[in-house]
Amino acid sequence: MVNVKVKLEKRSYNIHIDVSASNLIGNFMQTMKVNKKILVISDTTVGNLYGRQMVELLVKDGYAAELCCVSTGEHSKSVDMAMELYTKAITLKLDRNCAIIALGGGVIGDLSGFVAATYLRGVPFIQIPTSLLAQVDSSVGGKVAVNHPMGKNLIGAFYQPRMVLIDINFLSTLPNRELYTGLAEVIKYGMIADKEFFTYLCDHYQQILDKRPEVLTEIVRRSCEIKAWVVEQDECESSIRAILNFGHTIGHAIEADTNFSRYNHGEAVAIGMYGAALISKHLNMCSQATVDILKHILLQFNLPVSAPECGIDDLFKLLYRDKKVLDNKITWVLLNEIGEVKLCNQVPENIVKLALAEITQ
Ligand code: NAD
Ligand code: MG
Numbered sequence: 001m002v003n004v005k006v007k008l009e010k011r012s013y014n015i016h017i018d019v020s021a022s023n024l025i026g027n028f029m030q031t032m033k034v035n036k037k038i039l040v041i042s043d044t045t046v047g048n049l050y051g052r053q054m055v056e057l058l059v060k061d062g063y064a065a066e067l068c069c070v071s072t073g074e075h076s077k078s079v080d081m082a083m084e085l086y087t088k089a090i091t092l093k094l095d096r097n098c099a100i101i102a103l104g105g106g107v108i109g110d111l112s113g114f115v116a117a118t119y120l121r122g123v124p125f126i127q128i129p130t131s132l133l134a135q136v137d138s139s140v141g142g143k144v145a146v147n148h149p150m151g152k153n154l155i156g157a158f159y160q161p162r163m164v165l166i167d168i169n170f171l172s173t174l175p176n177r178e179l180y181t182g183l184a185e186v187i188k189y190g191m192i193a194d195k196e197f198f199t200y201l202c203d204h205y206q207q208i209l210d211k212r213p214e215v216l217t218e219i220v221r222r223s224c225e226i227k228a229w230v231v232e233q234d235e236c237e238s239s240i241r242a243i244l245n246f247g248h249t250i251g252h253a254i255e256a257d258t259n260f261s262r263y264n265h266g267e268a269v270a271i272g273m274y275g276a277a278l279i280s281k282h283l284n285m286c287s288q289a290t291v292d293i294l295k296h297i298l299l300q301f302n303l304p305v306s307a308p309e310c311g312i313d314d315l316f317k318l319l320y321r322d323k324k325v326l327d328n329k330i331t332w333v334l335l336n337e338i339g340e341v342k343l344c345n346q347v348p349e350n351i352v353k354l355a356l357a358e359i360t361q
Pocket of ligand 2: 137185248265
């Protein structure tokens, strides 16, 4: 078992990573000192695959675990769905010491975390992420949220889990496109913080695509370490946590411009990382060779580097609608070299448009 600790004083917690780690759920719950009643939230896809087995393991260890599955997809991250889950929790008479477990991808983690943060002003929350994106990103760091019809993640909180339990075996059933989505965030960690890790990804790309468990364990471990390291320094995103947005400024604009349907998040972030690298090159911060290396690995992981259906002017306008824009200033995360980024809020309009032209070709 590999352990990564997230050190946040009283809110510190462990991330346990292993092949078959979820078999030990009962043992881990015992160390949590929570009541015997547990609500396990999942979506119908993951619930059908792993929900019953999870509940059986908990029941075997003496817990009264109830599985509640919401329908699969981003639309479930809503206030209405949270309300249904509050009703479920009240009906089950969950008290303040009863835990809520999220078993699923980022949608389930964000939704369940939001419910756990607000039900009875907060109950113990455990993340069991099942998609690569959730294992390397959304389950760590404490951002929980639901969407508003006018924008994604507009209603939420910072609420850290008590534990993250990552079972690498879950990835065996993950559809390929979802694997690639998660890999975009994994590449991001290499780009923002660790050249050696980036090289590891390049050297092991075939094993990664083949879902070799020991290689997946390694990339999940290193990604969690990097995310934990950033979050420890800036839990509520007032400074350095912004580096995690590398590729996301343009990525969010692409998602919005294509109605959140043509590209999924990781694909949009991949194009956005390439765009941010191009901006960095035009500002003479990084070399063409660095841009090319990034492009190469994105393509190897079956990720796109351009969005031909988007227009330069539409994307430019959308950049300013991102919720991370403060005082009409965009905080760009730009590249010095692989493994080293810099925040910059003054990029000339013509340079941004030059990069947008290249990624919309
Ligand atoms: P998701 O939860 O919709 O999962 C993607 C798909 O994979 C779903 O169809 C799901 O049923 C399926 N799936 C998950 N695990 C599976 C498995 N083991 N086997 C088979 N199918 C499986 O989406 P996601 O990509 O995991 O997460 C996206 C969400 O995460 C977005 O809502 C995004 O806003 C959020 N997010 C949050 C944070 C954060 O810090 N809180 C960070 C990044 C993303
Ligand atoms: Mg992201």
